[in-house]
Amino acid sequence: MPEGVTVKTQLLFNIKADGTFKVRFVVRGDLTTKGVHYLQGKSNMASLEGVRMTVSFAAAEGWDLNKIDFTQAFIYAPQKNPHLYCELPLLPSDLKGSRLGSGKSSTRVGHMKRNLYGLVDAGRTFQEFLIEWMINELGARLYINDRNIFEWSFGGETMRGAIHVDDVLYTSSGPVVRREFLRRIRERFKITGDEEDVEDFCGMEIRRDRAAKTITMHQEKFGRKMMDKYDVWGERTETVPYNVSGPELVRFTGEATEREQFDYCMAIGDLLWYSRTNPGLMWRAHDLAQFMQCPGPDHVVAAKRAFRYILGRLGKGITYHGSDEVLKYPYDHRNKIILSTDASFYHAGALATSGAAAFMNGGAIACKVRRQTTTSNTTAEAEVKACSVGMEMILALTDLHGEMTHVQHGTVRTIIDSVGAKAQVEIGMDNKVCASYKRAQVFCEDMVGRGLVWLDRVDGEFNPSDVLTKQMKNVEDFENKAAFLCGERPYQHESAELHRIIESAARP
Numbered sequence: 001m002p003e004g005v006t007v008k009t010q011l012l013f014n015i016k017a018d019g020t021f022k023v024r025f026v027v028r029g030d031l032t033t034k035g036v037h038y039l040q041g042k043s044n045m046a047s048l049e050g051v052r053m054t055v056s057f058a059a060a061e062g063w064d065l066n067k068i069d070f071t072q073a074f075i076y077a078p079q080k081n082p083h084l085y086c087e088l089p090l091l092p093s094d095l096k097g098s099r100l101g102s103g104k105s106s107t108r109v110g111h112m113k114r115n116l117y118g119l120v121d122a123g124r125t126f127q128e129f130l131i132e133w134m135i136n137e138l139g140a141r142l143y144i145n146d147r148n149i150f151e152w153s154f155g156g157e158t159m160r161g162a163i164h165v166d167d168v169l170y171t172s173s174g175p176v177v178r179r180e181f182l183r184r185i186r187e188r189f190k191i192t193g194d195e196e197d198v199e200d201f202c203g204m205e206i207r208r209d210r211a212a213k214t215i216t217m218h219q220e221k222f223g224r225k226m227m228d229k230y231d232v233w234g235e236r237t238e239t240v241p242y243n244v245s246g247p248e249l250v251r252f253t254g255e256a257t258e259r260e261q262f263d264y265c266m267a268i269g270d271l272l273w274y275s276r277t278n279p280g281l282m283w284r285a286h287d288l289a290q291f292m293q294c295p296g297p298d299h300v301v302a303a304k305r306a307f308r309y310i311l312g313r314l315g316k317g318i319t320y321h322g323s324d325e326v327l328k329y330p331y332d333h334r335n336k337i338i339l340s341t342d343a344s345f346y347h348a349g350a351l352a353t354s355g356a357a358a359f360m361n362g363g364a365i366a367c368k369v370r371r372q373t374t375t376s377n378t379t380a381e382a383e384v385k386a387c388s389v390g391m392e393m394i395l396a397l398t399d400l401h402g403e404m405t406h407v408q409h410g411t412v413r414t415i416i417d418s419v420g421a422k423a424q425v426e427i428g429m430d431n432k433v434c435a436s437y438k439r440a441q442v443f444c445e446d447m448v449g450r451g452l453v454w455l456d457r458v459d460g461e462f463n464p465s466d467v468l469t470k471q472m473k474n475v476e477d478f479e480n481k482a483a484f485l486c487g488e489r490p491y492q493h494e495s496a497e498l499h500r501i502i503e504s505a506a507r508p
Contacts (some may be wrong), residue, residue, distance in 0.1 A: 002132055006109050007032055009116075010087055024087050027118035034120075037084065041120035043127045044182050045202075046148035046162035049262065049358075050400060051169065052217070052318070052365040054149065054162050055206065058171040058321035059215040060327065060335050060361040064178065065171045065208065069197040070130075071190040073166035074115040074122040077129035085109040086116065115287065123165045130163065140186060145400040154180045160404060161371065162201075169201045204317075216409030216487075217277050218317025223310050226270050230307050238305055238314030240469055241284040242441050249287065252296025264295040267303050274310060277317035279357065280368040280482030281306065283468050286353075286369045292478060319487035321362035330494040331502050337401060339394055339453065339493070340415035342465035343372070343386035345379045352382035355468025356390035358397055363487030369468050374436065380420030381437055386469075387421060387455075388440040391447045400450070412453045413498070417463040424453050462493040 008028040016022050032038060059064045069186040070076070088110055091103035101108075116124040131147075134140040140152040148163040157177035161170030172178040182194055198206050200221075207216045213492065227233050256264070268298040271285040284306050291299045321327060327334040338359045343352050351372050358366040370389055376382035416422055423429050425444040434441055447453050460466060472478040483489040494502070 004085050005037055005081070005319040006085040006087065007037055007112075007119075009087045009089060009118075010012060022122060024117060027086055027116045029118040029120045029122075032120055034425050038081070038119065038324065041124060043124035043165055044148055045164050046169075047146050049366045049397065050143075050146040050149045051162045051201070051358065052206075052363075053397070053404065054169065054171060055215055055217060056320040056361045056363065056365055057160070059213065059322045061173070062213065062322055063171045063173050064175075065169070065198050065206065065215065066178070066192045066194060066196075067170070067201055068168050068182075068185070068194045070126075070166040071192055072108070073118055073189075074119070074126050076189060077115050077122075077126040079112045079115055080121070080125060081112075084112045085164065086112050092167060127163070127165050130166075133188060137188070139180075143400065143403045145403060149400070149404075151404070153177065164202050167201060169198060185331050203273075206395045211346070213322035214319050214487075215305065216317050216319040218315055219274055219277050220315045222274060223314045226274065226307060227311060227314075229270075230267065230304070232304075232307045235308055235311065238309040239312065240472070240475055241281055241304070241306040241309035244473050244475055244478065248471055249291065249299060249302060251291065252294050252299065254296055256294050260300075261295060264300060264303065265292045267307075268292060271303070271306055278310070278313065279318070279364050279469055279485040280304060280478070281309065282367055282369050283353070283355070283470065284309075286371075287471075316488070317486065318363040319490075320360075321487065321490055325462055326362050326490050330492055330498070333492065335401075335405065336413075337365070337394070337397055337409060338413050338415070339390050340463055341374075341383070341386045341390035342463050342469050343379075343382035344462075344470040345376060345382040346401040349375055352376045352385070353469045354382075354386035354389045355465040356386065356393055357465050357468060357485055358390075358393055360401075362490030364485050366397060367468065367485070368393060374450075377436075378420070378433060380418055380424060381433070383416065383418035383421035384424055384444060384464075385437055385440050386418060387414070387425060387444045391444055391453065394447070394453060410453050414453045414455050414464070415458055415463055415493075416455050417458055417460045417466070419457060424455050426455060456495050458493060462495070 008031050010028060011025060012024045012026055014022045031276065055065065086109060087110060088103045088106065115125050131142065134150055135142065138152060140150045143149045143411050150161050152159045155176040157174035157179045159170055159172040159181055161168050185191060197208055200206060203222060204217050204219055205221060268285065268289050271281065275281040275285050288299060288303055299497065341356045343354050345352050354370045354372055356368045357364050368389055372385050394412050398412065401409045424434060424441055425448055428445050448455065464481045467478060467481040467485065480489065
């Protein structure tokens with residue numbers, strides 16, 4: 001037996017969707033130990049915001065959107081540990097002694113010069129190998145704000161892409177750069193899925209309507225699996241994921257069994273995953289997640305209603321637009337980021353919830369629901385804290401936007417519905433009440449002072465982030481705001497301040 005570390009292996013058998021049989025020889029990564037078999041297993045992935053922004057640009061510019069998948073990706077990258085060995089497969093008696101050798105019964109092991117599936121660090125190793133190839137061989141540029149988003153130019157055309165381990169989603173301005181990219185990558189790797197428009201990426205499905213100039217990211221397949229899993233088929237659908245006239249959920253005073261807790265946690269995890277392309281569901285999912293330690297019957301009923309809401313929205317998601325009808329009304333906001341923030345406020349002393357959403361080309365590219373860490377004494381305080389959450393998003397998004405466009409993003413319109421919060425941020429109104437959240441106030445003040453954002457005060461009915469912070473009390477109000485988040489009704493509200501700016505810009 002050679003000196004080194006030996007890992008166990010096994011054969012995995014599967015019947016594919018087309019009825020063919022498949023067997024894969026894998027390493028038992030679950031039996032490996034960090035520091036012995038590998039040093040680091042975590043691999044970076046393109047951020048969801050980066051992926052959404054890439055798709056949003058493709059919709060607005062009319063660029064092609066494609067995907068490639070690497071066949072047997074992990075075996076391309078050399079194994080970093082020169083002393084790693086693996087067991088040979090256990091062969092049936094009729095195959096022993098053939099060109100396959102005697103397998104595991106020979107008492108020999110295999111020297112792992114490449115990475116097999118199952119190794120904890122196989123994905124990370126391949127990703128590093130791919131990125132190194134893209135930089136040194138292809139000549140692509142990786143962005144600073146998201147090291148898994150890349151850009152490459154050839155023949156006067158440009159390509160942008162998002163890397164998720166062994167899947168690459170990319171958009172190209174013309175056929176020349178795409179053909180050359182595929183030619184070069186085929187010289188080094190075996191790939192699939194590069195001929196037609198992309199249909200799915202990282203569990204999200206992508207549907208394009210070239211006539212309407214829209215691209216929609218949705219999760220219909222996953223939604224249907226949830227309907228099977230939780231036996232929702234045949235039930236009535238809901239237009240809102242909660243009862244708008246019902247009371248808010250409270251903690252269960254009883255005791256849930258381990259099985260009940262496990263099932264509830266699994267359901268909430270599915271809801272949170274589905275909300276990636278359905279932001280109207282985000283607040284409900286986060287609200288239900290508060291009760292995972294001890295869910296009661298009311299929480300289970302509430303979760304089931306959320307699934308009935310999904311049942312009525314299968315195939316719907318976030319839609320990005322490219323038509324002038326949408327992106328030039330009431331002003332030209334093509335490829336421009338727009339922010340909205342809001343907060344709930346409870347006079348009873350409960351922690352408020354911050355909600356922030358960033359839009360580009362008609363649909364949300366980033367959404368955040370966050371429970372505030374300190375109790376707010378006034379509505380203005382809660383709104384300023386929520387505004388600071390949105391400002392954090394804008395710093396990252398505008399930097400990434402600038403790397404993609406090579407032009408610094410202009411001042412971001414920020415929708416806010418609190419007169420008090422707007423005054424505190426814009427004029428720097430100081431009083432004793434502001435002392436407990438001074439850092440949030442000054443941060444927002446600085447963003448406004450530097451010209452990175454401007455605050456546009458609107459009535460609450462026109463603030464889409466309202467749906468991210470609380471249980472709405474009106475069905476139509478929820479539908480309008482959720483539809484705006486999802487790009488189904490993407491038309492911008494023209495506030496008094498916005499109207500004044502548009503009128504001023506139109507004057508000679």
